[in-house]
Amino acid sequence: MFSIRILSLATTALVALVGVSNTQNITSDTFFYGQSPPVYPSPIGTGTGNWSEAYKKAEAMVAQMTLDEKSNLTFGISSKTNGCSGNIPAIERLGFPGLCLQDAGNGVRATDFVNGYPSGLHVGASWNKDLAYKRALAMGGEFRSKGVNIVLGPVVGPLGRVSQGGRNWEGFSNDPYLSGSLVFETVRGIQENGVITSTKHFIGNEQETNRNPITNVAGQYVESISANIDDKSMHELYLWPFQDAVHAGTGNIMCSYNRLNNSHGCANSKTLNGLLKTELGFNGFVVSDWFAQHSGVSSALAGLDMAMPDSEGFWGSNLTTAIRNGSVPMSRLNDMATRIIASWYQMGQDNGYPTPGIGMPVDVLASHKAVNARNPSSKQVILDAAIEGHVLVKNVNNALPLKSPKLLSLFGYDAKAPDQNDPAAGFGSWIAINGTIISGGGSGANSPAYISAPFDALQEKAYQADTTILWDFINVNATANVDGASDACLVFINAFASEGFDRVGLHDDFSDALVNNIADQCSNTIVVIHNAGVRLVDQFIDHPNVTAVIFAHLPGQDSGRALVSLLYGDFSPSGKLPYSVPMNESAFGALLSPALPAAPYTLFPQDDFTEGIYIDYRAFDAQNITPRYEFGFGLSYTTFGYLNLRILARSGVSRNTYPTGLIREGGAEDLWDVITTVTADVKNTGAVDGAEVAQLYVGIPGGPIRQLRGFSKVHIQAGHTATVSFDLTRRDLSVWDVVVQQWKLQSGKYYIYVGTSSRILHLDGTLTI
Structure with missing residues (x-):
């Protein structure tokens, strides 16, 4: 808890400028748009x-x-x-x-x-x-x-x-x-x-x-x-x-x-x-x-x-x-x-820590002493992380995994490695036309030791599996010819983003036309999208020949190797969307594009977050908007069933309305007390082993319909069952009281949901506090 002092004259003048006039609200901090x-x-x-x-x-x-x-x-x-x-x-x-x-x-x-x-x-x-x-x-x-x-x-x-x-x-x-x-x-x-x-x-x-x-x-x-x-x-x-x-x-x-x-x-x-x-x-x-x-x-x-x-x-x-x-x-x-x-x-940097910047040359192009920071033990982590971030969102008639294809045809600017060893090189304002992307641009980009592009990895797989590959990364429109003997056509596109500018859209006509042109000629068209954010798919998703779509995100240097392991079924996809994909841009409303300077504050641009806590799936749920693919959605090569929801209240834990603990790192220490534990059983009902992300959502009294408050990723063998457990803390079940300036545990009935996405919820129950 902290006190708030009386506003200075300068602050009061600023408040008047942006139109906030409720002094009671200002001084109690219940509402502070603009000041x-x-x-x-x-x-x-x-x-x-x-x-x-x-x-x-x-x-x-x-x-x-x-x-x-x-x-x-x-x-x-x-x-x-x-x-x-x-x-x-x-x-x-x-x-x-x-x-x-x-x-x-x-x-x-x-x-x-x-x-x-x-x-x-x-x-x-x-x-x-x-x-x-x-x-x-x-x-x-x-x-x-x-x-x-x-x-x-x-x-x-x-x-x-x-x-x-x-x-x-x-x-x-x-x-x-x-x-x-x-x-x-x-x-x-x-x-x-x-x-x-x-x-x-x-x-x-x-x-x-x-x-x-x-x-x-x-x-x-x-x-x-x-x-x-x-x-x-x-x-x-x-x-x-x-x-x-x-x-x-x-x-x-x-x-x-x-x-x-x-x-x-x-x-x-x-x-x-x-x-x-x-x-x-x-x-x-x-x-x-x-x-x-x-x-x-x-x-x-x-x-x-x-x-x-x-x-x-x-x-x-x-x-x-x-x-x-x-x-x-x-x-x-x-x-x-x-x-x-x-x-x-x-952090113990006073004891045996390397000299500051010892491995950071002033000019990497000049001669310098090399410091090899790569550890062989990291290889599996990099590959596993690359694999698990792919999200399969469409898979008609089990088009994936590929079944010993004799001929694969590849298309799209995103299939090959970039033209230089900068993973963000050659980008336009919406796509990276000169090659696949493994990260976005700007200060958040990294320095890969190599790039395993999809084309590279597929060629290696072709060598191992005695498959023929045809490719065309030049002709991007209807002039691209598809061999009629192709078992599958893979189209690679991307959606680039970078520090320094905001994206101009959530899809681009150039890439969508490429997908549709190939799908018009190929009855088994598989689309792979390396996307640095939400990417709409409605220009091609209902094409009858588009049989599978993967949001491949930004996998790092093992991109192609990870993708091929999924395409060929070495691993079952287990990624889930960390955002919602709507059917069109209008679903986002005012939250689609960045705010721009506007009168009367053209020199002091303002962006009022008037939507409050209702962004992404919270907003879609509240407005009854059906997304194309909801938050938490993702397909697998197997199926899962949910049963036996159990909601177990913890004994001996304070259920006071407000936390009373000492302030430690992260806030009052009793915010982290576990109030309730929820468990459920998840069964792999399919024919192959796979991992499932079980998700728990809570409907807090007076809040959004549901909010994510737990998840557990478990690998389950075909025909087997695993128990997942979710601990719900005081903070998880509280709302922020703007008057008291504390997290408030609500009294009443909480709705508990467990399932495979924010809208596919197999189990439900209630918790009363």
Whole structure:
């Protein structure tokens, strides 16, 4: 619980500007569209939980630092010795070697001798917590070997509110529970290597358009977009996965480019001091996104601890001046330094950690000492993760798996490897025309050791199986000829996305025409889509000759190898959609495209999140919109049956309306108490072994019809049965009380559903609290 002070005159004027006039609501924080209540002072970190020893060591070191040494910890410097995205200088006399910060959440970027892992969205489509942990553990080892102290990932913001958002692919899902569960495992896995995770982008960074201030064609300064989010939606959607990351012990949080209720993300005292450092009990430090610091004294007081890639004149000597003249109290600088050093100690980087940036050459094209970070044990993890993120959504008459085909015909620009060793090279604004994509673009892209493209893997399979392959990647329209003896025609298309711009649509006519033209000539047309976000399929999905469709997402460097193992039935598909696929764009309404500057705020663009918590399947359920493929949907080569739902209330657990526990990492400690355990039996009723993702949804009194609150992926042999179990915590069953400022356990009847997707729910029951 934290207090909110009376609004300053400047804030009151801003509130009037954006049309918020309910003073009672403003001061009680029940509704804060367009304005951000001030929360000061910035909390002094105390090192709760298992951070106690790290804080003691950090406080002792900081006590020996000069004013300049403390200040130098808070902003980045350029380096001539490494190619890290950001650097903090060493304090050699105290044995502190400095810090290397490096992209990104899907593998080490801009270097050699590392692996290209499946992207966040692909992991989300796997619905596999254990695999998310193993992937993170493997990636973390590579960051450590390269001398990276802080990995700039994972991503849980954007959450995926805007369907055409350019960075949605970097995160796991647009469902906060699924995203939170997977980021928890990712933080845990990476940090077990002693590498600090920078969970990002905090918060409301849901579009690329106008994410930063710009000067328009008229020479006018246009502010960054303001994501205006109400308190309930903030907690129940956008803050939720960050809460899981903090609960997992993330050492760093990266603040975002956008404004949040008209206050810059990296100078927002409400979100940094109030939500993150007070309500969630965050022990680590806050770093700015690159060039996202827009003020000096105010950003320091609001809770920013480190500016990257430098201070742009805001800090440095100006910060020490502000300390000396009392504009920023020494206690704030001490806290900034202590949080940074405590994170370094907490991960054990004071003991045997590689030299910062040792494996990050300044210029990878120049001669340099190679640091091979690849571990042979990672190979299986990379392949497994690639396999499990594929989602089969159509399979007519068991067109897949392929049955000893004699002749395969391949079409589409996405089948072959890119023309150069940049997986995002040659992209257009909506597709990557020059080859298959294994990740999106921008800072979230990675550096693959190789790319197994679909064409490469299929040729190898053809050699092994004595199959003939014909291909045409040049003729993309009706001039493409299909051999009449083809057993199947495979068409490869993609939907690209990148940091820096938002997608222009959710499908493109060029690719859809390619699919239809091949399907007109081939009675067994199989479509594979490498998609960096939602991709509509209604231009071709009902074509009678389109027999199978796979959302292949962004599988990393083993893309082709993973796909072929599924096409030929070595593994049964087990991925599920981490988003909904509607029948057309109109289903998304105002959440299709990014918000644009509009009168009367053309210079101060606003984006009111008036839909509240109703995004994706929550919105479709509430509006009775039937999607083409619902959230959680995915086919298998086998079938599963559900039976024996059991709802077991835990005895001896407090069912007080509000939590009463101490604030620990992630919030009140009793938020994580298990209130109820739900179990069910899942039987593999088909003829082949396979994995099923059993999903639990809860209808909370007064809330959406249903919300994901549990999932379990189990591999079941044909004819066998497995029991799945879901623990429902106090937080899972609560709503955010905007008046009391606490999570509130509702009284009444909860509806419990278990099934194979958000709309295929085989079992149901009730829980009364």
